[in-house]
Amino acid sequence: MRPPLRLYALLTVLLTGAAMAAPTAVKVHTGDTLFKIATRHGMTVAKLRALNGLKGDTIRVGQTLRLKGAAAPPRAQRPTVHTVRSGDTLSIIAGRYAVSVGALKSANSLRGTTIHAGQRLRVPKGGSAPVVVRRPTTEVRVIYSFIRMGVRDTADSLARKYHTTPDALRRLNGLSSRKHMVPGMKLLVAQRVPVPIPPRATGRALTFKQLTPLNIPVQLVRVDLRHRDVLVAPVLPHAGLVFGLGARVGQLAQRSGARALINGSYFHPQTFAPAGDIVMQGRMLTWGRIPMALAITPDNRATIRASTTPLLRRPLDTTWRGMETVIATGPRIVTGGRVHTNYSQAFRDPALFGRAARSAVGLSSNRDLVMVSTRARLTTTEMGKVMTRLGVREALLLDGGSSAGLAWNGRAVLDSVRKVSYGIGVFTGYTGRRYAR
Numbered sequence: 001m002r003p004p005l006r007l008y009a010l011l012t013v014l015l016t017g018a019a020m021a022a023p024t025a026v027k028v029h030t031g032d033t034l035f036k037i038a039t040r041h042g043m044t045v046a047k048l049r050a051l052n053g054l055k056g057d058t059i060r061v062g063q064t065l066r067l068k069g070a071a072a073p074p075r076a077q078r079p080t081v082h083t084v085r086s087g088d089t090l091s092i093i094a095g096r097y098a099v100s101v102g103a104l105k106s107a108n109s110l111r112g113t114t115i116h117a118g119q120r121l122r123v124p125k126g127g128s129a130p131v132v133v134r135r136p137t138t139e140v141r142v143i144y145s146f147i148r149m150g151v152r153d154t155a156d157s158l159a160r161k162y163h164t165t166p167d168a169l170r171r172l173n174g175l176s177s178r179k180h181m182v183p184g185m186k187l188l189v190a191q192r193v194p195v196p197i198p199p200r201a202t203g204r205a206l207t208f209k210q211l212t213p214l215n216i217p218v219q220l221v222r223v224d225l226r227h228r229d230v231l232v233a234p235v236l237p238h239a240g241l242v243f244g245l246g247a248r249v250g251q252l253a254q255r256s257g258a259r260a261l262i263n264g265s266y267f268h269p270q271t272f273a274p275a276g277d278i279v280m281q282g283r284m285l286t287w288g289r290i291p292m293a294l295a296i297t298p299d300n301r302a303t304i305r306a307s308t309t310p311l312l313r314r315p316l317d318t319t320w321r322g323m324e325t326v327i328a329t330g331p332r333i334v335t336g337g338r339v340h341t342n343y344s345q346a347f348r349d350p351a352l353f354g355r356a357a358r359s360a361v362g363l364s365s366n367r368d369l370v371m372v373s374t375r376a377r378l379t380t381t382e383m384g385k386v387m388t389r390l391g392v393r394e395a396l397l398l399d400g401g402s403s404a405g406l407a408w409n410g411r412a413v414l415d416s417v418r419k420v421s422y423g424i425g426v427f428t429g430y431t432g433r434r435y436a437r
Contacts, residue, residue, distance in 0.1 A: 023163065028063040041067055041163075042140035042192030080123035084115050097123045138194040143298050145282050145436045146186045148317070155181045162189045193436075195299040198367065201226040205428050206259050208408045213389035216376045219406045219413050220390065221260040223369040223426050225300035231432075232296050232369065233325050234280045235261060235425035237272075241285050246272040246419030249405030250412030258425030261407040262371040263359050265290065265329035266399050267421035274421050276328025277307050279320050282435030287315045291344045292396055293328040294361050295320060298434035301366050304332070304394040310346060320437050327361070327424055333384035334362060334395035341381055357404040358383045361424065362395030370395075371424070373406035373414050398424075 026037060034057050038048045049055070051066045059065070082093055090113050094101045101113075107124040115121070149158070155166040155178040162169070170178045173188050181187060205227040209220050223230060235256045237247035246267075253261040266275040276290030282298075289310045296302045307328055309315050320326050331343040331352075355377035362370045370392050378386070380397060387395040398404075405416035407423075 024068045025064050025066050028059050028061055028065065030061055032059065032061075033057070034059060037065065039194055042194065043067070044136065044138065044194070082121045082123055084117055084119040084121060086117045088115065088117075089113070090115060093121065099124055137197060139197050140192050141195050141299060141434065142190050143193045143195075143436045144188055144190050144433045147189055148186050149181060149183045151183045153183060158187070158189070162191060164190070195297075196301070198226045198228065198300065205230050206426060208260065208413075210413075211390070213386050214382075216374060216378070216382075216386055218372050218374040218376075218386060218390075219408075221262070221371045221406065221408065221426070223260070223371070225296075225302060225367040225369060227428070228300070229428060229430050230300060231427040231430040232300075232302075233425055233427065234264065234278055234285070234327065235423040237419075237422070241278075243271045243273050246421055248412070248419055249407050249414075249416040249423055252420075252423040252425070253407030253412065254410050256423075256425050257410065257427070258407070258423075259409060259428050260371065260426040261423045262361070262373055263399055263403050263405045263416055263420045264422040264424055265327060272419070272421040277309050277315065277320065277326055278328065278422070279323055279326035279437055281433075282324055282437040284315055284320065284326075284437065287319075288328065289346050290328040290330055291346050292330045292332050293320075293326050294363075294396060295323045296325040297322060298324040298436050302363055302369055303366060304363060304396060322436050324435050324437070326437075329361070329396045329398050331380065331397055332395070333360065333380055333397050334387045334392055337388060337393045339381060339384035339388060341384070343380075351401070353380055355379055356401040358400045359398040359404040359406065360387055360395050361398060362387050362390075362392035364391050364393055369426075371406065371426075373404050375404070375414060 026041065028037070034045050034048055038045045045057070048065065051069065080097065082097070084093070090101050090104055094104045103124045104121065107122045155169060158181070159166045159169050166178050169187070169189070170181070172190065175181065201224055203224060205224050207222045211218055211220055223232065235252045235258060237245045237252065247255075249261060249263050264274070267273060268275070274286050274288065276288040277293055278285045287309045291307055291310050292304060293307050294302065294304055308319055331347045332340050334340055357375050358378050359373040360383055362372070364370060370387075370390060372387065372390065374386070383397060384395065399420065402417035403420050404414065405412060405420070406414045
């Protein structure tokens with residue numbers, strides 16, 4: 001039996017979802033394409049074509065397209081004709097079109113099996129070019145996000161846009177009346193979004209090991225993000241971001257129920273205010289001057305990329321668009337599988353580059369997350385070498401020194417000496433909502 005996932009209030013927003021009313025047909029408007037309509041209604045272009053008996057991508061304004069039901073019968077096709085190529089035999093051609101050699105000979109009045117390059121052969125009725133069955137590359141998932149009501153938005157217009165009803169939208173946001181939905185407020189909405197199908201997971205979602213790369217003892221957690229029920233999220237000391245409140249790594253792991261947890265990035269020592277961007281469940285909790293971040297989508301694709309916040313000196317509504325979790329930290333210590341030593345000017349504290357206990361996060365691929373912590377006193381360059389030895393392609397340093405710590409199964413294997421502002425938790429068996437900013 002899996003242990004219950006004890007995500008506290010901010011991690012599980014207690015709102016009642018509502019099933020979205022899906023239309024059965026749609027009328028083509030100016031500017032519509034098959035791709036736009038398919039994406040809007042959470043299906044593939046191939047399925048939309050099949051439902052409407054379309055061979056190509058051409059549609060016209062005012063045309064009605066079916067969104068549900070059985071596929072339309074295929075349109076009548078001309079007889080299939082095969083032009084013989086060098087190396088072809090009747091047996092090869094028959095196999096290619098799923099017909100017998102006898103049927104192929106009969107359809108073309110052939111007495112023997114001799115054919116020549118350039119000859120045109122009729123494929124008998126019932127035979128056609130074999131259909132290549134391709135695995136779908138995308139799937140539709142329900143992703144929740146917060147949007148801001150515009151000046152011209154109404155409950156009815158938003159309900160139409162997100163294919164739901166005003167009453168369902170009201171319930172989703174815990175409002176007693178639709179009259180409370182007014183311009184300027186943020187609303188939670190659900191959308192059916194096509195996302196890449198993750199590769200098949202080949203191992204466990206989480207593994208913990210104690211290793212000695214380069215003769216340095218480290219505690220390591222590997223996270224396989226191919227597992228759909230894995231969630232990586234910030235873990236706060238309180239149900240919400242409360243300045244002046246911190247907790248040790250072991251306390252954060254025990255309270256949250258995270259299977260694995262590592263300390264987060266830098267913070268103010270008195271207020272515990274984080275120094276960089278943090279996005280949790282698609283909402284930006286705080287922002288700062290740190291220029292790089294670990295960012296993860298709601299379908300568990302991870303990347304390390306630059307933040308625009310330090311450049312603009314403030315976040316925009318589009319900052320970290322599409323991301324569920326963001327942890328700004330650094331400096332970057334591995335790039336493209338090589339140790340990176342050209343650090344951003346945002347990291348000016350001399351103590352950062354001396355020898356200290358270290359924690360870091362890295363990616364071996366966009367589905368393989370690595371969290372490492374060590375009590376060994378290392379420089380930033382030495383920590384980069386450790387990460388590359390572990391097979392990491394991209395890596396960011398986390399807060400170190402007395403903040404460094406890592407927990408496994410609710411217990412600290414390396415507890416932080418001091419309280420930290422937050423941790424990075426990994427949860428398994430998560431079946432709740434997935435969010436995007």
